[in-house]
Amino acid sequence: MLTFVTFAVKTQLNVHDLNNEAVAGNVNDIRIMEFVDEEGSRQEAPAVSGRMLKHWHLEGMRHLILNGGYSSIPLCAGCKIGEPIRPAVLSGEKLEQIKPNKLKEEEDFVKKCAICDIHGYLIAHEAKGESGEEVEGETKEEKKGKKQKGLNLRRTSRAMFSWLMPVLGTETAQKQVLHTRVSQQESITEGEGAAQMIFNKSYASGIYAFVAALDVDRIGLVELNLGSSRPYAVDNNSGRKERIKVAIEAYRMMLCGKIGASLSHALPHQNPVELLVAYSETGPLPFPVSPMYSNWLRKTIGLMPQGTQFLYWGAESIENVNKKNTLDEIFEELLNKV
Numbered sequence: 001m002l003t004f005v006t007f008a009v010k011t012q013l014n015v016h017d018l019n020n021e022a023v024a025g026n027v028n029d030i031r032i033m034e035f036v037d038e039e040g041s042r043q044e045a046p047a048v049s050g051r052m053l054k055h056w057h058l059e060g061m062r063h064l065i066l067n068g069g070y071s072s073i074p075l076c077a078g079c080k081i082g083e084p085i086r087p088a089v090l091s092g093e094k095l096e097q098i099k100p101n102k103l104k105e106e107e108d109f110v111k112k113c114a115i116c117d118i119h120g121y122l123i124a125h126e127a128k129g130e131s132g133e134e135v136e137g138e139t140k141e142e143k144k145g146k147k148q149k150g151l152n153l154r155r156t157s158r159a160m161f162s163w164l165m166p167v168l169g170t171e172t173a174q175k176q177v178l179h180t181r182v183s184q185q186e187s188i189t190e191g192e193g194a195a196q197m198i199f200n201k202s203y204a205s206g207i208y209a210f211v212a213a214l215d216v217d218r219i220g221l222v223e224l225n226l227g228s229s230r231p232y233a234v235d236n237n238s239g240r241k242e243r244i245k246v247a248i249e250a251y252r253m254m255l256c257g258k259i260g261a262s263l264s265h266a267l268p269h270q271n272p273v274e275l276l277v278a279y280s281e282t283g284p285l286p287f288p289v290s291p292m293y294s295n296w297l298r299k300t301i302g303l304m305p306q307g308t309q310f311l312y313w314g315a316e317s318i319e320n321v322n323k324k325n326t327l328d329e330i331f332e333e334l335l336n337k338v
């Protein structure tokens with residue numbers, strides 16, 4: 001069974017606004033990142049943060065669970081409505097992050113929510129003395145230490161993403177345009193009280209790369225109980241496989257353009273160029289070399305340990321790499337390994 005999957009993606013995006021993360025007033029500016037090319041020269045171009053990519057993977061999972069064939073997968077109140085507060089419960093009409101008082105509650109959170117399980121969370125625990133909560137089995141020193149700094153409860157994400165970066169040596173384009181909201185009540189002209197109806201938005205275009213990974217083996221695993229045994233809060237007979245499948249399907253959603261803040265009016269003109277999936281059935285894998293570099297494919301294959309399986313879609317032909325005719329064939333093979 002699958003233990004670890006990596007994705008190396010090259011895709012063209014025309015006229016997208018994935019990176020409108022720097023918003024000032026009525027101007028949505030585009031995020032520009034500095035980096036160096038293969039000669040070591042400084043470059044700058046529009047780029048999209050890994051936080052944004054992770055967010056859209058999470059949204060893909062949420063969408064598939066609430067609307068697709070994965071309705072048996074549980075979500076907590078926060079993840080159900082796409083709020084970043086997690087794990088959460090609804091208290092009246094207010095969403096509240098769950099405050100654990102026992103470490104073993106990680107098991108409970110993982111059981112009750114597939115997104116908390118796969119995307120992780122951070123609960124900033126109140127310092128002892130403020131909450132009055134007791135933690136079983138802690139030593140005097142632990143109690144003393146906690147009094148000073150509190151205890152954060154963190155579950156690391158099983159889904160990992162790089163930034164979306166332009167492929168080196170390709171051109172990127174960006175343009176700021178003026179939009180007006182259409183009103184049937186009155187004609188909107190510039191200058192006459194219509195300032196709020198006019199706003200600027202930036203759009204970018206380019207050929208981009210990103211890498212991502214899914215630590216399949218640790219889905220459902222309760223880290224805090226990790227010892228000689230493998231303590232899974234959700235096992236292969238109680239919904240773990242469905243969680244893995246929906247997480248894999250969410251990567252497919254990202255490749256097909258279901259990313260971006262303006263899906264109602266600025267769907268990216270996406271044109272996938274290459275995809276390399278490397279997977280293991282025995283243990284974790286290194287991250288792939290980014291397709292933003294020229295020789296990424298051969299370098300990635302040379303980096304991965306013996307026994308790694310490769311699935312590729314794109315224009316290259318390489319030994320030991322299983323070349324597929326469609327992206328769907330890659331995802332079907334992955335899902336069959338779960």
Ligand SMILES: [Zn+2]
Pocket residue numbers: 075076077078079080086087088113114115116117
């Ligand atoms: Zn959750």
